[in-house]
Amino acid sequence: IAGITQAPTSQILAAGRRMTLRCTQDMRHNAMYWYRQDLGLGLRLIHYSNTAGTTGKGEVPDGYSVSRANTDDFPLTLASAVPSQTSVYFCASSERPEAGELFFGEGSRLTVL
Amino acid sequence: GQNIDQPTEMTATEGAIVQINCTYQTSGFNGLFWYQQHAGEAPTFLSYNVLDGLEEKGRFSSFLSRSKGYSYLLLKELQMKDSASYLCAVRDSNYQLIWGAGTKLIIKP
Numbered sequence: 001i002a003g004i005t006q007a008p009t010s011q012i013l014a015a016g017r018r019m020t021l022r023c024t025q026d027m028r029h030n031a032m033y034w035y036r037q038d039l040g041l042g043l044r045l046i047h048y049s050n051t052a053g054t055t056g057k058g059e060v061p062d063g064y065s066v067s068r069a070n071t072d073d074f075p076l077t078l079a080s081a082v083p084s085q086t087s088v089y090f091c092a093s094s095e096r097p098e099a100g101e102l103f104f105g106e107g108s109r110l111t112v113l
Numbered sequence: 114g115q116n117i118d119q120p121t122e123m124t125a126t127e128g129a130i131v132q133i134n135c136t137y138q139t140s141g142f143n144g145l146f147w148y149q150q151h152a153g154e155a156p157t158f159l160s161y162n163v164l165d166g167l168e169e170k171g172r173f174s175s176f177l178s179r180s181k182g183y184s185y186l187l188l189k190e191l192q193m194k195d196s197a198s199y200l201c202a203v204r205d206s207n208y209q210l211i212w213g214a215g216t217k218l219i220i221k222p
Contacts, residue, residue: 042213042215043200043212044212058209100144100146100158100161102146102156102158104157106154
């Protein structure tokens with residue numbers, strides 16, 4: 001049972017470089033989300049997609065972009081990484097936006113130097 | 114603004130009972146969630162409350178009072194594997210989840 005797969009699991013990146021975090025789900029969920037988790041703070045929503053072909057901005061979208069070309073894939077791109085984007089990134093999905101339960105990927109630990 | 118408050122850290126003894134509180138102030142309410150997150154792992158779903166009252170699921174129970182903006186997670190018969198962070202989250206009027214910073218629960222033998 002795969003669920004949600006994120007890649008890479010860990011990455012060290014030089015500031016100014018472009019980086020794409022990949023997220024794939026095999027549950028045919030309509031809604032997908034990208035969160036970042038930083039020590040002492042709650043999960044913060046970066047971008048979301050309620051269904052394939054649509055995306056929306058979350059609480060902290062600046063410096064990030066997403067696309068949702070199909071149901072399964074929801075990549076997150078950092079156009080020009082900065083040290084403040086050092087974080088653990090979680091991709092999540094739910095059957096539909098108003099569904100009760102989110103399913104999370106294992107996370108991608110990103111360090112920007 | 115929107116705010117979720119929960120204690121930063123709690124300590125309890127194996128076999129005992131612990132209650133983790135969560136208070137919230139959000140723009141609208143469409144349900145409250147509790148997730149468990151072991152260190153270095155992804156959050157996993159524990160419970161969902163949308164109506165006032167107690168929801169019981171095995172050793173874990175979750176309570177909600179919408180009028181007080183208050184919830185708690187009750188863990189009974191604590192086991193060492195329950196050492197984890199417990200995240201409280203509220204779904205607001207836009208159906209977005211607002212997350213607390215989490216409560217780190219330390220279980221001692």
